Amino acid sequence: MKTFYITTTLPYVNADPHIGFAFELVSADIIARYKKLQGYEVFFNTGTDEHGTKVLQKATEEGKDPQVYTDEYAEKFKQLKEPLGLLPDIHFIRTTDKQHVQAVQEFWKRCSASGDIYKKNYRVQYCVGCELEKTDSELENGRCPIHPNLTLQTIEEENYFFRLSKYQEKLLALFERTGFMVPAFRLNEVRSLIKEKGLEDFSISRLASKMPWGVLVPGDSEHVMYVWFDALVNYISTIGWPSDMVTFEKWWPVVQFAGKDQVRQQAVMWQAMLMSAGIAPSKQIVIHGFITNGGQKMSKSLGNVVDPLTLVKEYGTDALRWYLARHLHPFEDSDFTLEKFKEGYNADLANGIGNLTSRIMKMAADNLSAPVTLPESSILKEFPECFERYEIQQSAMLIASKVTSLDVRIQETQPFKLVKQDKEKGIALIQELVGGLSGIARMLEPILPMTSKKIQMLVETNRMPTEPLFPRK
RNA sequence: GUCGAGGUAGCUCAACGGUGGAGCAGGCGUUUCAUAAGCGCCCGGUUGUGGGUUCGACUCCCACCCUCGACACCA
Numbered sequence: 001m002k003t004f005y006i007t008t009t010l011p012y013v014n015a016d017p018h019i020g021f022a023f024e025l026v027s028a029d030i031i032a033r034y035k036k037l038q039g040y041e042v043f044f045n046t047g048t049d050e051h052g053t054k055v056l057q058k059a060t061e062e063g064k065d066p067q068v069y070t071d072e073y074a075e076k077f078k079q080l081k082e083p084l085g086l087l088p089d090i091h092f093i094r095t096t097d098k099q100h101v102q103a104v105q106e107f108w109k110r111c112s113a114s115g116d117i118y119k120k121n122y123r124v125q126y127c128v129g130c131e132l133e134k135t136d137s138e139l140e141n142g143r144c145p146i147h148p149n150l151t152l153q154t155i156e157e158e159n160y161f162f163r164l165s166k167y168q169e170k171l172l173a174l175f176e177r178t179g180f181m182v183p184a185f186r187l188n189e190v191r192s193l194i195k196e197k198g199l200e201d202f203s204i205s206r207l208a209s210k211m212p213w214g215v216l217v218p219g220d221s222e223h224v225m226y227v228w229f230d231a232l233v234n235y236i237s238t239i240g241w242p243s244d245m246v247t248f249e250k251w252w253p254v255v256q257f258a259g260k261d262q263v264r265q266q267a268v269m270w271q272a273m274l275m276s277a278g279i280a281p282s283k284q285i286v287i288h289g290f291i292t293n294g295g296q297k298m299s300k301s302l303g304n305v306v307d308p309l310t311l312v313k314e315y316g317t318d319a320l321r322w323y324l325a326r327h328l329h330p331f332e333d334s335d336f337t338l339e340k341f342k343e344g345y346n347a348d349l350a351n352g353i354g355n356l357t358s359r360i361m362k363m364a365a366d367n368l369s370a371p372v373t374l375p376e377s378s379i380l381k382e383f384p385e386c387f388e389r390y391e392i393q394q395s396a397m398l399i400a401s402k403v404t405s406l407d408v409r410i411q412e413t414q415p416f417k418l419v420k421q422d423k424e425k426g427i428a429l430i431q432e433l434v435g436g437l438s439g440i441a442r443m444l445e446p447i448l449p450m451t452s453k454k455i456q457m458l459v460e461t462n463r464m465p466t467e468p469l470f471p472r473k
Numbered sequence: 474g475u476c477g478a479g480g481u482a483g484c485u486c487a488a489c490g491g492u493g494g495a496g497c498a499g500g501c502g503u504u505u506c507a508u509a510a511g512c513g514c515c516c517g518g519u520u521g522u523g524g525g526u527u528c529g530a531c532u533c534c535c536a537c538c539c540u541c542g543a544c545a546c547c548a
Contacts, residue, residue: 011548192477196544264543351508359506416506472510
């Protein structure tokens with residue numbers, strides 16, 4: 001059987017799940033479901049990234065043991081499955097899982113054996129005000145934004161480094177592979193950067209005395225692995241590497257979904273790490289954009305983070321999935337507002353799919369003596385092509401246009417009248433419409449699985465819905 | 474600053490150099506199978522600005538203005 005392995009990134013557990021991650025999960029889920037329908041055996045992975053400074057910090061703030069803290073958070077993310085309508089057999093890995101930790105240590109050893117890990121002094125900048133280490137991106141004009149009046153201290157410590165520089169040429173060669181990254185312009189960005197600036201080795205450990213919440217470096221208990229190194233390995237540990245190589249070989253390589261802030265980590269660091277460990281690169285990396293809120297960046301500090309679960313509670317799972325699929329650009333940033341969400345819901349779902357189902361199935365229930373037996377209705381041929389290119393929005397738009405064309409067909413042929421004048425012709429027409437509706441249901445399967453099933457059930461039992469599929473809001 | 478993408482109808486976006494389109498929103502009309510839903514029509518744009526090439530430019534060239542993204546450990 002053909003196999004297909006797809007994964008999201010693992011969200012870091014220092015904040016509640018937000019709509020951006022829901023977008024990533026649902027997008028990957030739609031592709032996973034599509035592949036299943038195409039006859040593939042599918043492995044769909046997600047999980048939580050649980051080690052590192054920020055988690056330790058958050059746990060300490062809340063007066064919790066980090067393990068307890070991460071257990072709670074992992075549960076929160078696991079519980080997205082139902083409300084987001086994810087495949088029931090989705091795999092959920094935690095970077096604190098024993099099997100993962102062992103895999104990471106083995107992975108380290110492989111890289112080390114390749115001569116790609118070495119010790120070097122590492123300079124960190126330290127803000128006395130925050131009593132925290134600061135990364136360059138956290139600084140403004142070389143100063144801590146919270147304590148701009150204090151001079152940062154430079155602390156040196158010995159860290160392990162990964163020999164990223166060694167893989168520059170190999171990475172560039174990998175990037176030549178067409179379709180390695182979708183959309184291509186993301187790859188062009190890194191490619192030109194590598195060519196201009198080159199790649200420097202990066203630090204992959206921290207002192208355990210300062211930051212104990214991580215995977216121990218094999219053979220050196222004074223060091224803990226930097227959370228990047230640890231987390232990336234999940235993509236192979238989740239499918240059994242290295243203990244179950246049969247399973248691993250069955251699924252690898254992977255199609256990865258990730259946000260645009262992940263390009264470097266997923267396309268450069270992770271691919272180099274795989275090369276070092278002697279493992280084939282990922283199959284494909286698909287980079288999506290961010291969701292803004294009324295044009296503004298969503299962030300905790302701005303307090304404008306959209307909670308996907310609130311939307312699900314009011315509108316339902318498939319309503320959220322529809323919005324994510326139909327109204328967000330797959331690769332660019334898109335804006336979210338409640339008004340737009342509601343507008344889209346009413347236009348596409350209540351007035352569109354929901355209403356069409358009601359009107360067709362009412363005619364069917366009233367006039368057909370038996371459920372329509374369905375010939376293999378043909379699906380628009382552009383439809384699968386959209387998914388192959390990860391153009392989920394396009395596929396949703398095709399469905400919407402199909403809905404409109406059926407509405408027009410009803411208007412033009414007036415089967416509700418015809419059936420009174422020429423019963424035979426009227427019935428034939430209604431059967432045709434039911435067939436069309438069923439075709440829509442089939443196209444909806446990967447995107448709105450529950451709605452698809454509901455419509456198919458109505459067709460099979462020749463009934464109109466007892467209540468609207470999507471009540472108007 | 475360097476590199477990249479883009480600025481088109483109120484909003485979101487389409488348009489191989491050949492009379493600027495769609496969806497949503499808004500207005501009018503109309504059908505009754507349907508969720509005050511549907512369908513039709515209308516409204517709506519000197520295509521960022523200024524030059525140039527061309528018989529002809531949203532589309533090519535130059536300049537300028539503006540917006541957004543990337544620029545390494547943001548986990």
